[in-house]
Amino acid sequence: MTSGIKNICCIGAGYVGGPTMSVLADKCPEIQVNVVDLNVARIKAWNSRDLSKLPIFEPGLKEIVERCRGENLHFTDEVEKKISDADMIFISVNTPTKTSGVGAGKASDLKWVEACAREVAKFAKGHTIVVEKSTLPVRTAEVIKKILEASASSVAETKNASFDVLSNPEFLAEGTAIKDLEDPDRVLIGGENEKAIEKLSDIYQRWVPEEKILKTNIWSSELAKLTSNAFLAQRISSINSISALCEATGADIREVSRAIGTDTRIGSKFLTSGPGFGGSCFKKDILNLVYLSNHFGLPEVANFWEEVVNLNKWHQNRISKLIVKKLFGTVSGKKIAILGFAFKADTNDTRESAAISICKDLLEEGALLKINDPKVSPEQISQDLSQKILTDKINKVKNPINQTNECCYFFSDINKAIDGTDAVVILTEWEIYSKINWSEVCKTMRKPSWIFDTRSSISDETLRTIKKYDLNIWRIGDGSVK
Ligand code: UDX
Ligand code: ADP
Numbered sequence: 001m002t003s004g005i006k007n008i009c010c011i012g013a014g015y016v017g018g019p020t021m022s023v024l025a026d027k028c029p030e031i032q033v034n035v036v037d038l039n040v041a042r043i044k045a046w047n048s049r050d051l052s053k054l055p056i057f058e059p060g061l062k063e064i065v066e067r068c069r070g071e072n073l074h075f076t077d078e079v080e081k082k083i084s085d086a087d088m089i090f091i092s093v094n095t096p097t098k099t100s101g102v103g104a105g106k107a108s109d110l111k112w113v114e115a116c117a118r119e120v121a122k123f124a125k126g127h128t129i130v131v132e133k134s135t136l137p138v139r140t141a142e143v144i145k146k147i148l149e150a151s152a153s154s155v156a157e158t159k160n161a162s163f164d165v166l167s168n169p170e171f172l173a174e175g176t177a178i179k180d181l182e183d184p185d186r187v188l189i190g191g192e193n194e195k196a197i198e199k200l201s202d203i204y205q206r207w208v209p210e211e212k213i214l215k216t217n218i219w220s221s222e223l224a225k226l227t228s229n230a231f232l233a234q235r236i237s238s239i240n241s242i243s244a245l246c247e248a249t250g251a252d253i254r255e256v257s258r259a260i261g262t263d264t265r266i267g268s269k270f271l272t273s274g275p276g277f278g279g280s281c282f283k284k285d286i287l288n289l290v291y292l293s294n295h296f297g298l299p300e301v302a303n304f305w306e307e308v309v310n311l312n313k314w315h316q317n318r319i320s321k322l323i324v325k326k327l328f329g330t331v332s333g334k335k336i337a338i339l340g341f342a343f344k345a346d347t348n349d350t351r352e353s354a355a356i357s358i359c360k361d362l363l364e365e366g367a368l369l370k371i372n373d374p375k376v377s378p379e380q381i382s383q384d385l386s387q388k389i390l391t392d393k394i395n396k397v398k399n400p401i402n403q404t405n406e407c408c409y410f411f412s413d414i415n416k417a418i419d420g421t422d423a424v425v426i427l428t429e430w431e432i433y434s435k436i437n438w439s440e441v442c443k444t445m446r447k448p449s450w451i452f453d454t455r456s457s458i459s460d461e462t463l464r465t466i467k468k469y470d471l472n473i474w475r476i477g478d479g480s481v482k
Contacts, residue, residue, distance in 0.1 A: 373428065
């Protein structure tokens, strides 16, 4: 199978562009894949000799980068040159929610996508297929197309440029990105030009069975991506809403999830109650749907989806409030260990992590936080919380807490993070947290000690034994522990 594509450029070396292009390069050794980014530090990190310093942590990624980098996979800041060399260009830049102007707080800010389209228009040569990879609001392809066409007609005679635009949304989830890319449920390609669609489809067919490659019109493809994330997020808000009811009634959310998940019409995935969904996509994509629905005069549809986000916000706040309530109504001056800061396990990404809002609430109440995460850096946590953070490594002292007035500390050692605290709050489902020896650890805590487990990291069996120690436990959606 040959697509005729020899040279690919991906603009944006982030969580989507980096892993996606690594897998593509691995599967298509005859295609040269160049990943470009304006962020020189990020490119430098992608080119690190020490593979533990890649800018993104994903299981299986570093092995692929080791195999392909310098062969047919290249990370560079030579944006102009790589665009002009390419016969297919993926746009994989960030599209955060607008913070000001029309649609602020809901619509996506497309300034980076627009800037990309203008760069492509300026530097591309010959016929180029432009593929939207970033999650974008419906009808963005039209914007890209207009920019490219306007440019093509003005300079076509000098550089012979022409374009096709395709939508090829990414469905990878962080932490399982490599698996999702190597064995996707489906690949979606939306577009108007059949020849261009076939070329992209041929690339995927090197490793994806043809029946899993769905071809649609461009608007369906864009809307399917938003809808897919909205449905997943809706399931999480649904189960989280029921977890509050479980706690009130004595039911157990794990049992309820299992019971409803065995109905094949419902299915068992995405029914794990947690501290609320995070990540760069769910909230942004739902708010995009809300904006679009209002824009098209469908306020009932907009309100329906907005409730998914509202429930998530309420749920996170509910957890902070109950921590304060259980600790005798005040956490002022109390030390609280935060286990996990990433928005989920197996990633170093903290975007929209529930940990951010819960930690901010606790800091607001005057708590002293001792934070641990196996992959998130203290610098990132400091940025997310807008707080100075002291680390056990930097200070090279056993327990810096007694020596300063700061309220945020990072400990790379779990036991040190827990030492001397009134409460432990588990916010990310890292496997190591399910292996903590609570019978030992609790001896170092101040009494009465609390564990708040928002991730069901503590199994039923451990819970039974823990109850024998001098420990109070709250577990998400568990009506049996009060
Ligand atoms: C999501 C989509 O899954 C993916 O298809 C899309 O391309 C990008 O957005 P991602 O944000 O990486 O992927 O992670 P995901 O596994 O979907 O988790 C999102 C959030 O929901 C996390 O905070 C996670 O902890 C939470 N979650 C997930 C739950 O609370 N319960 C669940 O059962 C599943
Ligand atoms: P995602 O999760 O969608 O991959 P990220 O924020 O991780 O988002 O990555 C997007 C990347 O796109 C960033 O590294 C950013 O520097 C890069 N980027 C944004 N605009 C441009 C541009 N015009 N040219 C090159 N790179 C860009």
